[in-house]
Amino acid sequence: MANPPHGGILKDLIARDAPRRDALAAEAESLPAIVLTERQLCDLELILNGGFSPLEGFMSEKDYNGVVENNRLADGNLFSMPICLDLSKATIDDVGVKPGARLALRDFRDDRHLGIITVEDVYQPDKKKEAQEVFGGDEEHPAIKYLFTQTQEYYVGGKIEAIDRLMHYDYVALRYSPAELRLHFDKLGWSRVVAFQTRNPMHRAHRELTVRAARARQANVLIHPVVGLTKPGDIDHFTRVRVYQALLPRYPNGMAVLGLLPLAMRMGGPREAIWHAIIRKNHGATHFIVGRDHAGPGKNSKGVDFYGPYDAQDAVEKYRDELGIEVVPFQQMTYLPDSDEYKPKDEVAKDVKTLDISGTELRRRLRTGANIPEWFSYPEVVRVLRESHPPRSKQGFTVFLTGYTNSGKDAIARALNVTLNQQGGRSVSLLLGETVRSELSSELGFSRADRDTNIGRIAFVASELTKSGAAVIAAPIAPFEGSRAAARDLVEKYGSFYLVHVATSLEYCEKTDRRGVYGKARRGEIKGFTGVDDPYEAPKNPDLTVDLEKTNVRTAVHQIVLLLEAAGLLEQL
Structure with missing residues (x-):
């Protein structure tokens, strides 16, 4: 080349x-x-x-x-x-x-x-x-x-x-080095290659725009997705690569090649677009599709984009001669149902009917199991996405109960465990505080550091079970706001997290204590006891608050079930 x-x-x-x-x-x-x-x-x-x-x-x-x-x-x-x-x-x-x-x-x-x-x-x-x-x-x-x-x-x-190359165990045949990809293009007789950068699944619109870009330049297509580090919350690369593999046969006459890029993205907008162009030039591409807000992280908390929509295209175009790679502007494609075809939006007359599905709407349809029409994405692509994104009623979640000893959180947890098992549909795991202490954290004491470590272990187990689609009910004392927040952050990487504050008063917990543990703590026989000689930080923003001095276990469980049903996590009981 x-x-x-x-x-x-x-x-x-x-x-x-x-x-x-x-x-x-x-x-x-x-x-x-x-x-x-x-x-x-x-x-x-x-x-x-x-x-x-x-x-x-x-x-x-x-x-x-x-x-x-x-x-x-x-x-x-x-x-x-x-x-x-x-x-x-x-x-x-x-x-x-x-x-x-x-x-x-x-x-x-x-x-x-x-x-x-x-x-x-x-x-x-x-x-x-x-x-x-x-x-x-x-x-x-x-x-x-x-x-x-x-x-x-x-x-x-x-x-x-x-000394040696990094060892990978996934998609090894697709992990071309620049030299290997250049040799592959040479074997295929390709002299003009349009590279397409992506960190998201591809649908019919992406296929159409890449085919159009290649045909207009008498070129072939390199689908070159990032499989290193991308934006937090992005779909995992295993799912995405399966999507690209499913899509590849839809390109005409072997027009496209799939190669994986082990890049750690910075989401740097214009700077990143120049960097991406350099990387694709090194991999043998002659053309590079630069999208609207290419490699931008989206909006800040005020709803303002970090970069302008065409800043990245302008940045790469500025250095076009020096880069030696031609910029191909990303064309926003839209579907025309009357003619069953995709066209660039700027080529469609205002009175022509068009259809589009936004990323937000696609995620909603995946989450709820709603129909994803074939005009938007190929059935084989949708099948892959549904395997990795089951509807809400099949997704894992964690209910995390916190409160004083004898507040009733264990009774609520046990009753909720029975209720969810009765309904069926997913496995249910119960992580009671005392059980975890004896089985998982037996060497820990009750210092703040040890308490945080204990909650961290519960959060880790809960996150792994949530990721696998289970319902997790955790009921530690969890007296500190920081460790509860850390638990939420960890679990929410994989599913929903609901913090339930069992706000039964300390006085009532002591008054109804039939085991006498509060009495032992008051007499100094038990040290570091929450509510006696150790603090409890009440949750500032729990998802639900219940108080067994004012209600009963059955009602508390029903409130939790209603919370889960409202989020679509349970079928109607």
């Missing part, structure tokens, strides 16, 4: 001298090691295979400053996104990170050494400047949140010598 990679030479570090890599592997065993995070691994993979050409390592301070300020590496090459190895002061001191040091780079997943970095410099970035120049400065931007909450305080620059 006659389209050279960005910078002129593909920096495929893995392809270099194999005996040298064997020697490096032996050397790595004697070197101090840096264990890389998931995002650092994504970056490393694309450094090693040439996806980030002309980079040959993590950015030095000169490269970093040039990219932040001017979209330029120190040698003048265009590059729009900082690619940095961030480390804490503690790690730098412990490992001995300093200029000239050679350090092994280790995969946290399997402890394999992937390369050796020769440290060029260690520097403290101006994160405020990076946030402003690269991402626009809005504190709600996910990349800026990540920068200030998860990125460490020091960056380390230096070239990398490759």
Whole structure:
């Protein structure tokens, strides 16, 4: 193919001298090691295979400053996104990170050494400047949140010598390196390739726009979805790849190829679009579809878009000649039912009937099991999505009851367990506080740290069960607001979470205590007892509050059931 990679030479570090890599592997065993995070691994993979050409390592301070300020590496090459190895002061001191040091780079997943970095410099970035120049400065931007909450305080620059490629166990045949994809295009005789970036499922409109883009340019299509880190809340890559595989036969005459990109997205809008164009150029594409609000994170809490709708297209177009890749504007497609075809919206007369289904509406239909018409998406695609997105009545959820000892939360939990098992339709798991303490947290005491650890364990188990479609009923004391909030955040990654405050008063709990545990706590025979010599923070915003001094267990359970029914999680009893 006659389209050279960005910078002129593909920096495929893995392809270099194999005996040298064997020697490096032996050397790595004697070197101090840096264990890389998931995002650092994504970056490393694309450094090693040439996806980030002309980079040959993590950015030095000169490269970093040039990219932040001017979209330029120190040698003048265009590059729009900082690619940095961030480390804490503690790690730098412990490992001995300093200029000239050679350090092994280790995969946290399997402890394999992937390369050796020769440290060029260690520097403290101006994160405020990076946030402003690269991402626009809005504190709600996910990349800026990540920068200030998860990125460490020091960056380390230096070239990398490759030892081995990252090991993947999913969709191995679709994980082409840039060199492999270029060779594949050459075997197929493709000289013009339109790359399509996506982190979402594809439907008929996407197929139509990519086919149109390719035919208009006498080209073929590279469907190049991101399978590294995307926006929180995005559909998992396993589901998405199954969708792309189902869609591929719908392209005419082998027009399209599917390849996976292990990129950690930053959702950086215009900067990210330039970066994406560079990556696709390195993979052999000659054309690149840049969408409306390409790689933008959406809206902030005020409902304002982080970037303008065409900022990304304008940014890539500005560097078109230097990039050596042609920008293909994303055409918004709409369905014309009278002629049973898709057309770009700007080519449709105002009086012509059109049909569209928004992303929000699609999610609603998946959630409720409503019909998804064939004009919108192919049946084989819908089938994949329904497998991963069952209707609400089949989704997992967690009911988390909190309250004092003897508040009635255990009685409510047991009764709710019976009620949900009676209804059927999903498995039900009961996690009572005392049971968890004896079976899962027997070594823990009742300090605040131990209490938080206990709730964290309950939340983890609940999240895994929720993910598998179960109904989870958890009933610990859970006296602290912070640990309850953390439990909600964890479970809500996979399903609904309902906090029920069993607000029976401490006085009533003591008065009706037939086991005498409150008396023992008052006499000092039990230490760290919630409500006696340990605090209880009442929930500020529970989903439901019940009080067994004023109502009974049956009514409390009925209120919870009504809450679940209103959310569509239960069939009508």
